Amino acid sequence: xxxxxxxxxxxxxxxxxxxxxxxxxxxxxxxxxxxxxxxxxxxxxxxxxxxxxxxxxxxxxxxxxxxxxxxxxxxxxxxxxxxxxxxxxxxxxxxxxxxxxxxxxxxxxxxxxxxxxxxxxxxxxxxxxxxxxxxxxxxxxxxxxxxxxxxxxxxxxxxxxxxxxxxxxxxxxxxxxxxxxxxxxxxxxxxxxxxxxxxxxxxxxxxxxxxxxxxxxxxxxxxxxxxxxxxxxxxxxxxxxxxxxxxxxxxxxxxxxxxxxxxxxxxxxxxxxxxxxxxxxxxxxxxxxxxxxxxxxxxxxxxxxxxxxxxxxxxxxxxxxxxxxxxxxxxxxxxxxxxxxxxxxxxxxxxxxxxxxxxxxxxxxxxxxxxxxxxxxxxxxxxxxxxxxxxxxxxxxxxxxxxxxxxxxxxxxxxxxxxxxxxxxxxxxxxxxxxxxxxxxxxxxxxxxxxxxxxxxxxxxxxx
Amino acid sequence: xxxxxxxxxxxxxxxxxxxxxxxxxxxxxxxxxxxxxxxxxxxxxxxxxxxxxxxxxxxxxxxxxxxxxxxxxxxxxxxxxxxxxxxxxxxxxxxxxxxxxxxxxxxxxxxxxxxxxxxxxxxxxxxxxxxxxxxxxxxxxxxxxxxxxxxxxxxxxxxxxxxxxxxxxxxxxxxxxxxxxxxxxxxxxxxxxxxxxxxxxxxxxxxxxxxxxxxxxxxxxxxxxxxxxxxxxxxxxxxxxxxxxxxxxxxxxxxxxxxxxxxxxxxxxxxxxxxxxxxxxxxxxxxxxxxxxxxxxxxxxxxxxxxxxxxxxxxxxxxxxxxxxxxxxxxxxxxxxxxxxxxxxxxxxxxxxxxxxxxxxxxxxxxxxxxxxxxxxxxxxxxxxxxxxxxxxxxxxxxxxxxxxxxxxxxxxxxxxxxxxxxxxxxxxxxxxxxxxxxxxxxxxxxxxxxxxxxxxxxxxxxx
Numbered sequence: 001x002x003x004x005x006x007x008x009x010x011x012x013x014x015x016x017x018x019x020x021x022x023x024x025x026x027x028x029x030x031x032x033x034x035x036x037x038x039x040x041x042x043x044x045x046x047x048x049x050x051x052x053x054x055x056x057x058x059x060x061x062x063x064x065x066x067x068x069x070x071x072x073x074x075x076x077x078x079x080x081x082x083x084x085x086x087x088x089x090x091x092x093x094x095x096x097x098x099x100x101x102x103x104x105x106x107x108x109x110x111x112x113x114x115x116x117x118x119x120x121x122x123x124x125x126x127x128x129x130x131x132x133x134x135x136x137x138x139x140x141x142x143x144x145x146x147x148x149x150x151x152x153x154x155x156x157x158x159x160x161x162x163x164x165x166x167x168x169x170x171x172x173x174x175x176x177x178x179x180x181x182x183x184x185x186x187x188x189x190x191x192x193x194x195x196x197x198x199x200x201x202x203x204x205x206x207x208x209x210x211x212x213x214x215x216x217x218x219x220x221x222x223x224x225x226x227x228x229x230x231x232x233x234x235x236x237x238x239x240x241x242x243x244x245x246x247x248x249x250x251x252x253x254x255x256x257x258x259x260x261x262x263x264x265x266x267x268x269x270x271x272x273x274x275x276x277x278x279x280x281x282x283x284x285x286x287x288x289x290x291x292x293x294x295x296x297x298x299x300x301x302x303x304x305x306x307x308x309x310x311x312x313x314x315x316x317x318x319x320x321x322x323x324x325x326x327x328x329x330x331x332x333x334x335x336x337x338x339x340x341x342x343x344x345x346x347x348x349x350x351x352x353x354x355x356x357x358x359x360x361x362x363x364x365x366x367x368x369x370x371x372x373x374x375x376x377x378x379x380x381x382x383x384x385x386x387x388x389x390x391x392x393x394x395x396x397x398x399x400x401x402x403x404x405x406x407x408x409x410x411x412x413x414x415x416x417x418x419x420x421x422x423x424x425x426x427x428x429x430x431x432x433x434x435x436x437x438x439x440x441x442x443x444x445x446x447x448x449x450x451x452x453x454x455x456x457x458x459x460x461x462x463x464x
Numbered sequence: 465x466x467x468x469x470x471x472x473x474x475x476x477x478x479x480x481x482x483x484x485x486x487x488x489x490x491x492x493x494x495x496x497x498x499x500x501x502x503x504x505x506x507x508x509x510x511x512x513x514x515x516x517x518x519x520x521x522x523x524x525x526x527x528x529x530x531x532x533x534x535x536x537x538x539x540x541x542x543x544x545x546x547x548x549x550x551x552x553x554x555x556x557x558x559x560x561x562x563x564x565x566x567x568x569x570x571x572x573x574x575x576x577x578x579x580x581x582x583x584x585x586x587x588x589x590x591x592x593x594x595x596x597x598x599x600x601x602x603x604x605x606x607x608x609x610x611x612x613x614x615x616x617x618x619x620x621x622x623x624x625x626x627x628x629x630x631x632x633x634x635x636x637x638x639x640x641x642x643x644x645x646x647x648x649x650x651x652x653x654x655x656x657x658x659x660x661x662x663x664x665x666x667x668x669x670x671x672x673x674x675x676x677x678x679x680x681x682x683x684x685x686x687x688x689x690x691x692x693x694x695x696x697x698x699x700x701x702x703x704x705x706x707x708x709x710x711x712x713x714x715x716x717x718x719x720x721x722x723x724x725x726x727x728x729x730x731x732x733x734x735x736x737x738x739x740x741x742x743x744x745x746x747x748x749x750x751x752x753x754x755x756x757x758x759x760x761x762x763x764x765x766x767x768x769x770x771x772x773x774x775x776x777x778x779x780x781x782x783x784x785x786x787x788x789x790x791x792x793x794x795x796x797x798x799x800x801x802x803x804x805x806x807x808x809x810x811x812x813x814x815x816x817x818x819x820x821x822x823x824x825x826x827x828x829x830x831x832x833x834x835x836x837x838x839x840x841x842x843x844x845x846x847x848x849x850x851x852x853x854x855x856x857x858x859x860x861x862x863x864x865x866x867x868x869x870x871x872x873x874x875x876x877x878x879x880x881x882x883x884x885x886x887x888x889x890x891x892x893x894x895x896x897x898x899x900x901x902x903x904x905x906x907x908x909x910x911x912x913x914x915x916x917x918x919x920x921x922x923x924x925x926x927x928x
Contacts, residue, residue, distance in 0.1 A: 242915035451706035
């Protein structure tokens with residue numbers, strides 16, 4: 001018995017020794033990885049964007065591939081010339097009468113609805129030790145990469161030159177100072193010199209064009225890449241698709257409603273504040289104004305983006321049961337994400353809208369959809385909304401609370417992580433296409449060789 | 465010091481205790497899971513197809529979702545009426561003069577090139593404890609399922625009635641005894657009564673149709689499902705695609721070559737044995753016979769499937785450097801997989817071929833591709849092959865050895881696991897489409913709403 005016990009003790013001791021050894025080796029490997037990453041940091045701007053100092057978190061657990069776990073996708077962040085990133089911020093400032101002083105890489109990215117490009121770039125610049133929950137791991141050697149990220153601030157570039165010139169500035173001078181088109185072209189010239197871009201014609205590259213007009217000049221040259229976009233409003237089906245690309249949310253501009261679900265403090269039935277006059281699908285807005293303006297308990301107001309209007313909109317969205325989301329110039333608009341974080345049930349009137357992360361979010365549980373034809377029938381939309389029970393509204397709100405993290409770019413487990421997860425899901429098909437193109441026999445050149453996933457359309461129906 | 469040591473001992477002891485507790489709990493959970501699975505086994509045929517007894521492997525590690533690991537996809541195996549599975553085997557036997565005795569569920573599935581349906585079905589019937597490396601876990605409650613597997617033996621059903629009737633049998637009688645078409649229709653009647661089929665119009669269902677003619681009568685009724693197929697030879701682009709479906713390999717009929725790489729024992733340059741006369745794309749075979757028959761060091765022989773011919777083909781493939789793989793009636797043919805397991809470099813002449821698992825296999829590293837136009841130019845193909853260096857052939861062979869497990873259905877980490885992995889990669893897009901269809905506004909009904917991934921075709925090129 002005593003011998004048996006001693007044997008057990010010995011076995012346990014050996015087990016513990018092995019475990020300790022494993023722990024030590026594991027820690028050593030992790031810290032080596034961290035060191036390697038930090039030392040080969042290609043940007044001299046690293047410190048300005050890092051959330052904290054690099055080496056103080058040594059307990060980092062580099063995701064490893066033991067057992068069932070899946071290796072995160074390896075992404076390479078291109079070290080693009082500064083003009084495509086911080087240079088755009090600088091020019092945006094100059095065009096508004098700002099001055100350049102201090103390090104360009106310490107400039108603050110200006111807040112606007114298409115600032116995903118900033119959040120994704122900053123995320124990849126963070127030390128890997130802070131990115132443990134991410135679906136992508138940044139690699140410093142392009143040879144190891146599954147995908148390549150091109151961090152051009154394409155949406156900010158589009159609005160560097162303000163629609164109305166800053167007071168006292170010479171319009172001609174400003175125009176010469178920055179050109180979005182020239183910057184787009186310069187990016188392509190730079191990209192087309194990159195060995196890894198040429199290798200697969202950009203198919204394994206990720207490019208952000210969140211503003212529907214971003215990259216408009218060169219979009220045909222990047223259409224093989226995985227595009228991060230808001231909708232297909234300006235894109236043809238050969239340029240973008242649900243299969244190849246990722247629909248990403250706008251950055252919400254209204255503060256999150258932090259209260260609980262409930263309708264006691266939401267006396268307004270339906271709220272809308274925004275531009276009444278828009279192009280294309282957005283023409284419906286004027287029609288909706290006409291039929292909704294005089295409805296009881298409905299607030300519908302024309303207003304453009306300004307700090308003051310944003311405050312008014314915040315109040316409206318936080319005190320209404322439903323928030324109207326008509327199409328803008330393109331099918332998507334940032335209001336949807338404002339509505340969700342406000343727990344104001346979105347009423348979507350946009351027949352061609354595409355919605356972010358739809359594999360994990362069932363939008364029929366958080367929003368009400370109307371087709372445009374029905375929505376503009378006098379009385380139709382409002383009478384439908386009035387019939388929705390309190391219970392149902394609470395269900396919508398509960399579900400919105402559940403999914404709103406997906407629309408919060410600053411949430412550590414929010415939009416950024418989800419975008420990378422979506423990107424990583426594209427990899428198998430991208431790899432398949434790359435391998436296939438190496439061996440495929442090119443036949444008729446009259447029509448493209450496409451693989452599709454289709455919806456069977458069986459007729460018109462309004463959802464409620 | 466002594467106190468410190470004692471503290472360390474105590475800590476180690478605690479650690480061991482926690483570990484032991486974890487191990488015990490883990491084992492208990494695993495065995496409970498196994499028990500639960502076995503008790504609710506819906507087939508009374510369980511024992512006949514299980515590889516070993518259920519409860520003797522207690523160390524089973526149910527895949528769990530700790531840390532980075534990804535939960536395997538949950539699949540529900542439909543408990544279809546026996547006529548769609550073992551009933552097909554029985555009828556296949558009867559049509560060949562066999563007799564029914566003993567339990568129908570003990571019948572052996574007849575070996576043929578389209579027997580993936582058997583391997584997948586048997587795999588799902590195995591206890592989960594034996595399926596730990598699989599990308600899918602079988603669930604007994606359809607409510608939990610991500611996807612649904614319909615285990616109809618569609619390829620065997622197609623060949624139940626032999627082309628040549630068995631000696632002495634009454635042809636009319638046999639025809640009445642089994643009808644593939646009737647069985648296909650009966651399956652659809654059964655499926656369309658299933659709640660989960662109706663829920664998403666079959667989009668989250670997995671159906672196998674490995675023989676290009678399998679399910680021909682009802683294919684339009686199952687086109688929303690994930691199809692497991694050999695190629696797109698009999699399928700329109702609205703019925704199947706690389707995006708929605710999974711290309712699976714034929715079951716090889718030639719024995720694996722177990723020797724090492726090398727060309728010393730491979731004196732023949734190019735080998736082919738098979739049917740000279742085929743329809744459609746396969747018409748190229750006759751042309752290839754004409755130009756290759758008299759070439760030095762080339763063996764090209766007409767022969768149909770028989771045990772004797774298979775033996776001759778095995779010898780040929782094991783002693784040749786290259787094996788010709790022309791299109792058959794459809795672009796794919798089982799010979800490709802025979803070639804790979806024979807380490808005989810495939811020479812593919814089939815312009816529209818699709819290849820299994822192309823995201824993980826770069827076929828340009830294991831095969832030589834010729835477009836049909838070049839391949840039939842006198843002297844062209846053979847002169848290209850003669851120029852391939854010994855080193856290059858060894859590279860092809862090395863790579864084939866590397867990937868051949870993907871083509872071995874009986875390998876425990878082979879084709880079956882890879883098919884499930886491929887199926888599991890389809891899930892995000894399937895879920896997206898299901899959610900999207902719940903809310904989408906159905907617009908024009910004149911053309912389908914499709915998302916595509918396209919290849920840019922830039923001209924003809926032969927690969928070498």
